Amino acid sequence: MTKAGRGNFFEDFTLGQEIVHATPRTLNEGDVALYIALTGTRFPIHSSDPFAQDLGLPRAPLDDLLVFHVVMGKSVPDISLNAVANLGYAGLRFDACVYPGDTLSARSRVIGLKENSNRKTGLVYIQTTGFNQRGEVVIDYARWVMVRKRDAEAPAPEPTIPDLPERVDADDLLLPEALELSRYDTQLAGSEALWEDYETAERIDHVDGMTIEEAEHMMATRLYQNTARVHFNQHIEKDGRFARRIVFGGHVISLARALSFNGLANAFRIAAINGGRHVAPTFAGDTLYAWSEVREKSTIPGRADVAALRLRTIATKDTPCADFPDQTEDGGYHPDVVLDFDYWVLMPRRGD
Amino acid sequence: MTKAGRGNFFEDFTLGQEIVHATPRTLNEGDVALYIALTGTRFPIHSSDPFAQDLGLPRAPLDDLLVFHVVMGKSVPDISLNAVANLGYAGLRFDACVYPGDTLSARSRVIGLKENSNRKTGLVYIQTTGFNQRGEVVIDYARWVMVRKRDAEAPAPEPTIPDLPERVDADDLLLPEALELSRYDTQLAGSEALWEDYETAERIDHVDGMTIEEAEHMMATRLYQNTARVHFNQHIEKDGRFARRIVFGGHVISLARALSFNGLANAFRIAAINGGRHVAPTFAGDTLYAWSEVREKSTIPGRADVAALRLRTIATKDTPCADFPDQTEDGGYHPDVVLDFDYWVLMPRRGD
Amino acid sequence: MTKAGRGNFFEDFTLGQEIVHATPRTLNEGDVALYIALTGTRFPIHSSDPFAQDLGLPRAPLDDLLVFHVVMGKSVPDISLNAVANLGYAGLRFDACVYPGDTLSARSRVIGLKENSNRKTGLVYIQTTGFNQRGEVVIDYARWVMVRKRDAEAPAPEPTIPDLPERVDADDLLLPEALELSRYDTQLAGSEALWEDYETAERIDHVDGMTIEEAEHMMATRLYQNTARVHFNQHIEKDGRFARRIVFGGHVISLARALSFNGLANAFRIAAINGGRHVAPTFAGDTLYAWSEVREKSTIPGRADVAALRLRTIATKDTPCADFPDQTEDGGYHPDVVLDFDYWVLMPRRGD
Secondary structure, three states: OOOOOOOOOHHHOOOOOEEEOOOOEEOOHHHHHHHHHHHOOOOHHHHOHHHHHHOOOOOOOOOHHHHHHHHHHHHHHHHHOOEEEEEEEEEEEEOOOOOOOOEEEEEEEEEEEEEOOOOOEEEEEEEEEEEOOOOOEEEEEEEEEEEEOOOOOOOOOOOEOOOOOOOOOHHHOOOOOOOOOOOOOHHHHOOOOOHHHOOOOOEEEOOOOEEOOHHHHHHHHHHOOOOOHHHOOHHHHOOOOOOOOOOOHHHHHHHHHHHOHHHHOOOOEEEEEEEEEEOOOOOOOOEEEEEEEEEEEEEEOOEEEEEEEEEEEEEEEOOOOOOOOOEOOOOOEOOOEEEEEEEEEEEEOOOO | OOOOOOOOOHHHOOOOOEEEOOOOEEOOHHHHHHHHHHHOOOOHHHHOHHHHHHOOOOOOOOOHHHHHHHHHHHHHHHHHOOEEEEEEEEEEEEOOOOOOOOEEEEEEEEEEEEEOOOOOEEEEEEEEEEEOOOOOEEEEEEEEEEEEOOOOOOOOOOOEOOOOOOOOOHHHOOOOOOOOOOOOOHHHHOOOOOHHHOOOOOEEEOOOOEEOOHHHHHHHHHHOOOOOHHHOOHHHHOOOOOOOOOOOHHHHHHHHHHHOHHHHOOOOEEEEEEEEEEOOOOOOOOEEEEEEEEEEEEEEOOEEEEEEEEEEEEEEEOOOOOOOOOEOOOOOEOOOEEEEEEEEEEEEOOOO | OOOOOOOOOHHHOOOOOEEEOOOOEEOOHHHHHHHHHHHOOOOHHHHOHHHHHHOOOOOOOOOHHHHHHHHHHHHHHHHHOOEEEEEEEEEEEEOOOOOOOOEEEEEEEEEEEEEOOOOOEEEEEEEEEEEOOOOOEEEEEEEEEEEEOOOOOOOOOOOEOOOOOOOOOHHHOOOOOOOOOOOOOHHHHOOOOOHHHOOOOOEEEOOOOEEOOHHHHHHHHHHOOOOOHHHOOHHHHOOOOOOOOOOOHHHHHHHHHHHOHHHHOOOOEEEEEEEEEEOOOOOOOOEEEEEEEEEEEEEEOOEEEEEEEEEEEEEEEOOOOOOOOOEOOOOOEOOOEEEEEEEEEEEEOOOO
8 A cells, every 4th residue: 555645647647437536624713814914915805794694694704715726626636736737727606605604625637638648647637526514516617737647558438528608607607595686885995987887898007016035935835735846845956847836826825816806806805716826936035916807897686786707817927917917929928927717706786 | 086096185174174094904913913923022911811810901912002003094095195304293191991892984184284495395284083883092192294285376375383292191091991900910011120120211121123124114004904005115216315215104103112122121011102302313234223211200090000101212224222222412322223112111110 | 110021931930829810811713713713624523513512512613723722722811921941741632622702711820940050941830721611620730841031040940740541441431411323413413434444554645735925824813812922023133043923832733633634534522632842843835734643542431423533634834744754763753743732533334
C-alpha cells in the first residue's frame, strides 16, 4: 500500500468515474477575516451581517470566490497533482450561499478523456460539485486539465470530449433564496451606479494596484487547502522554468475581483463563471491592476429588483489599465495581461 | 456617471457636510485572532473571555486600536484619497466596547475648511463617528488632512478652523459600562504595577523590538479595509519619494501599543487619544522599539477601582529605547523616532 | 518596582516554586483558520465539524500542536526569556480536547535545578500544565532550559535533576472523551491506510516541501503570544550568530506535522510527545521536507476501534526525504536535518 499519495495519472481515470474528495472543511469567521486581510475586498454583503440581513439573507455569506477556491482545492490531490496544465473551467454556477459554520465537501465525475497524440499526456474533463453539510449544492462546474501518463505505452480509452457551454445562460443563473433588494443601501455599498447605469461594451478602469507578497499568496492557497506544489516549494521551483513559485491563479482572480469594487461596487454576487484564462503566470512582487468590460446585460425573469451583467475582467501585472490592455488582433494578449475572466454578476436595479 | 471613485478634492467639501462612509463591517473572532497574529498584543482583556467577564464585561472586547483603524479606514475613500498629508487627529474618545459580532459603520461631518495660500491644496477638518449596529457611538474624533484641489482656480470657501482640544479632559473619559475591577487578577495580567506605582514624568523602556514585513502591514491595512494607495502599490511607489511602500501609521501605533505591554501590562484600555504624530515614515524591514512617558495621572470621579494615566508613547526604528530618544530642543526629533503618540489609558487602582 | 519584565535568571528559581503564567487566551474560530493558513494542515478532525461529530466529539477540536504552542508561549516570559538554550521536553500528554471558545491558561512548577560548572548558567526543569476555563488539564509536560545567572557569584541550590521518562507509556495515553471511531470515513480522511497497515521500522517519505517566509513564522509565533526575541528582531539578530531571525521551533513542528498528512492522513490525534530535538535552526527562505519512521505500535486497552503508533518525524531543509536523511553513526545528523520529533499518534483500526 502506497501511503503518501502521488496523485492520479491519465490512465487512472475512467469515464463516468465518481471521486469523493478528501478533507471536508467547516468555513468560519476566521475565513471571513482572512479573506478580507488577504484580498482587501469591500463588497458589503460579505462584510456586514446587517447589510446582508437587509437583503433577506440570514447573515453575511462567505465570498463566492472563497467558496470556489475551497472546493477547487479539494480536487487537487485527486485530479491535478500530476497536471501539466490547468486548461479551463466552464459552466460554473453558484447555488446555495455559504455561511460561517457551513461545511463544504466536494465530489467530481469524469466526463471526458482524450489522450494526446504524443501519448505522454491526456486531457481529463471533470464535473465538480461542492456541497454543504445538508447536501445542498453550493457550486457546480466543469474543469479540464492536461495530466501526465505514468506510462506512455498504457492503453488509452476511446476519446470523449464533453459538450461544454461557452457561457452560462442568463436564464439559468441561480439567485440566493430569499434575496430581495428593496432595502439595498447604495450609500453603504459605496456607489450609486446600478444595473441601468452600465452599458454593453462599456469599459471600466479599476484604477488601484495591489502588490503581491510570497507570504500572502501562500497563506491564501493554504487557507483553501490547495496543495499544488508550484505555489509552495521554492527549493524545487528555483530550478524550474520561472525560477520562482507561481501565485495560485485563484488568488489572482480574488485580487482582481477585490480591485473591481472600484467601479463595480454594486456587483454584489458572482452568480456564474463562464470561463477564465490565466494568460501568464503571476509572481510575488508583481503589482496587479484590473479593468472590466460589460459583455452582456440581462434581466432576470420575474425580478424587477435585480438583474445580471456579464463581465470580462482583465488583470495585468505592473501595468495600469487606463488604456485597457487587452487581447491583440492575432489572438494573443498585451504582454502584461495575466488574467481574462468571464463571469456573471448580480446587481440591483434602479426600480421604477 | 464616473463609476470608479477617484475620491473627493478640496473643492468637493462644504462646511457642515455630512458623509456616510461605505462598507459597514461586522467584526468577528477572526479579527481577534488576526490582530494578535499581526501585532503580538497580550493585554488579557482582549485575549481572554473569562478575564473580561471578571471585569463585568460580557466577553473580551476587540482591541481599541482595531476599532480605531476600522473606523478610520472607512473614511479614506471619501476623505483622504487625494490627501497630500494626514495631519492629525484630536479629541478621540472610545465609547461603547465592540464585541465579536458587532457591526461598525462610520459617518463624518466637515467641521473646518481652509485653502492654502498656494491655492493647490487646502485643509479639511472632519469629525468622524463610528457606530455599532444599535447606533451606539463606539468612537468619535476630529481629524484633519491636507487635500489637493482638482482645479487651483476653483473658488474657496471662507476659512473656518475648528477649535480642537489639545487633550481630552480626564473628566470626559468614558468607561465601559458595567466595568468593575474588584476581581482584576494581576498574575494573569502579567504585572503587579498598578496606577499608584506610576509617577508623572516617569519613563519606561519597553525593551523588545519587532521587525515589520510587507505582507504583515498590508494584511493589517486590508483587514481595516483601508485603501490608501501608498501602502499597497510597489509599482507606483518604486518611483516615489521613498522608492518603497509606506507602512500604515495605524499599524505602527498598534505595534507600539503591543510592545508597551512590557511595562504597562495593566493599561487595559485606551480611553482616549489626544493626538498622534507620525514623525517619519516606517518601511518593511524596519524594527520598531518603543518607550513611554507618564504625562499626567488622574483619578476618575466616583471610582476607587480605576484611574487614568496620560501617556506619551514614542516609537523608533532600528534604535533601542533605553536612552529614551525624544524630541530635540529645536522642536525636531531624534532621527530614528517615527511616532509620538499621546493618549489616556485606564489602569486598576491598588485600592485600600 | 521594575515594570518592564526582563525575565527570571537562574538564581530567581527555587525548587517546588509554582508560577502562574500571564495572559489567558480564548482560542476561537480565527485561530482555526489562521492555523490552516499558516501550516496548510488537512487532518479532517480539525477541519470539519461534521467529521469530528461523527467521531463523538461536539465539534472540530483545535489542532493539538496549536494547543501545545499556546501553552508553551505563556511560559516564555517567566521561564525562558534569559534562556541560552531550550534543551528539551518530555512526558507530554494531551488530555481534554480544546474547542473554539475555550480559554487556555498555564502554570509551571520548578522540578529541578542544577548550576553549570562555569557558574554562569544553570539548568531549570519545569513541569508545565495547561488548563481550560473549567480547570480541566489539556496538556502537561516537563521542559528544561539552560538559563543565565544574573550574577555568577550568586549561591546555587543543591542540584536536583528530576527523573524524566524517555517516552510516554502507551498505556498512559489519554483518549478524547466520547471518542468512538465506528463512523470514521477514510474517503473523507484521504487515505485507506489504517493502524494495521503500518509496520514497526517502516519509513514514509512525505514528499512535498514547504518554503517558509518571515511574515509567516512571525505571525504564527505571535498568534501563540510567544515573545522569544530571536524570532522577531532583525535589528538585533543581524549582528547575531546567524545574522537572521530564527524560526520558532514549534512552527517547524507544525509544518512537519502538516506535511506528514501525505502518508499519515489517518493519524488523527497526537496523543503524546516523547521528545523533540531541534537539531539545527531554520530560517525564512528554507524549504522544509519531512519523513517519518514507525518506532512502535501499541493497542489501547479495551479499544478495538483505535490504536497508537509511536512515530519519529524528521524534518530537513532544502533536502527531499526520499533517502530518509537521518542520524549518523557518530550520533550526529545529516547536515540538513532540522528536527527529530518523537510522538504518539492515534489511528483508527481496521476492525474485524
